[in-house]
Amino acid sequence: MSSPLSIDNTMGAALIGSVCAAVLYGVSCIQTWYYYDRYPTDAWYIKYLVASVWVFDTIHQVLISHTVYHYLVSNYTNPAMLANIIWSVLLEVLFNSLICLLVQGFLTMRVWRMSNKNKILTFIVLCLVIAEFVCSVVFVVQSMQLQTWLELSQLKGLSMAVNVLAAAGDALIAASLVFLLRRSRTGFKKSDTMISRLIVFTVNTGLFTSICAVMSLVSIIVWGNTLIYVAFYFSLGRLYSNSLLATLNARQEIRNLADEMDTLSLSFRSGPSSFGSGSKKPTNISIVIDTTQDFVRDRAMTMTDSETESPITDLKDEV
Incomplete structure (x- = not known):
């Protein structure tokens, strides 16, 4: 870092x-409470995933709060300390990377299942x-041996690698899920509505984390002698946790929306004839036919699900 330091x-x-x-941590706390309240029957490993992400989120928030307090409060009258690195600002990278690992690992598992266990895509x-x-862990290990911000600039390459890999991973995961979801369209309104909403969530969640990683990368390149990149990196893990929780908590809303659309469609089909003189029997026949078609469709979907993974059943059972 240049001398003298600019506080701004x-x-x-x-x-x-x-x-x-x-x-964002406050939002994730609310979302975590909402998840355990609304989805008590989820698989145990999903519950442990949410708990682990929240614990790492909490530790990370404590560490960055300690960092800011150390520089701006404890050493308020000692500006010389600004040139030295406090351990908490280095250790927070580890917990940020753990959050990213858990969330991206979970999404990678979904890519694997939805792609019918495509080994090449999943491997990439x-x-x-x-x-x-790995780059994050190496950065933490090496940075712990340094004393000043000037020395930390020697690890600029590792910092850039972490952000590049984060953005690339998010982009590939989002693109893969969108492609797989679009390919899974059935032509039926209910399932297609759910898939469309899932696509929107996938794009939005991947977009926020990718933009944050890219902004952190750009800040390192353009303003390498400042801590502007830290402003973005501090929030990166929080965006991952909130994107995971938002996806999990939105499941019931997506299903309800699809059910409402089916109900609305049925109400239009079962309305009185526009001629106004016919009996209601044709309408009843229409309802029976629609019900029969739904039954046949459900049976077909059940048979298909027994052979391969469906994004809809997969969503209900695990995500």
Whole structure:
């Protein structure tokens, strides 16, 4: 870092990042409570995943809060300390990477299941996820041996690699899920409505994390002698946790929307004839036919599900 230090783009940026991360942490706490309240019958490993993400989120928030407090409160009258690195700002990278690993690992599992266990695609995604985590661990181990921010600039390449791999992994996962979901369209309104909503969630969640990683990368390249990149990186893990929780918590809403559309469609079909003189028997026949078609469709979907994974049943059972 250059000398003398500019508070605005160093500790000021870290403070802004800490505040933004704290706000997102509050959102993740609410979402975590909502998840356990609404989905008590989820698979045990999904519950443990949510719990682990929340614990790492909490530890990360404590670490970055300690960092900001150390520089801006404890050493308020000691500006010389601004040149030195506090351990908490280095250790937070580890917990941020653990959150990313869990969330991206979960999404990789979904790519594997929805692609009918496509080994090549899953392997590529998994390599990006693991590579990001390994680079983060190496960064933490090496940075713990450093004393000043100037020395930390020697690890600029690792910092850039972490953000590049994060953005690439998010983009590939999102693109894979969107492609697989679009390919799974059945032509039936209920299932297609659910798939469309899932596509929107997939794009949105992948977009936010990718943009944050890219902005952190750009900040390192353009403003490498500042801590502007920290403002983005502090919030990256929080975006991962919130994207996971938002996807899990939106399941019932997506199903309800699809059910409402089916009900609305049925109400239009079962209305009185436009001629106004016919009996209601044709309408009843129409309802019977529609019900029969739905029954045949459900049977067909059940038979298909026994052979391969369906994004709809997979969503209900596991996500």
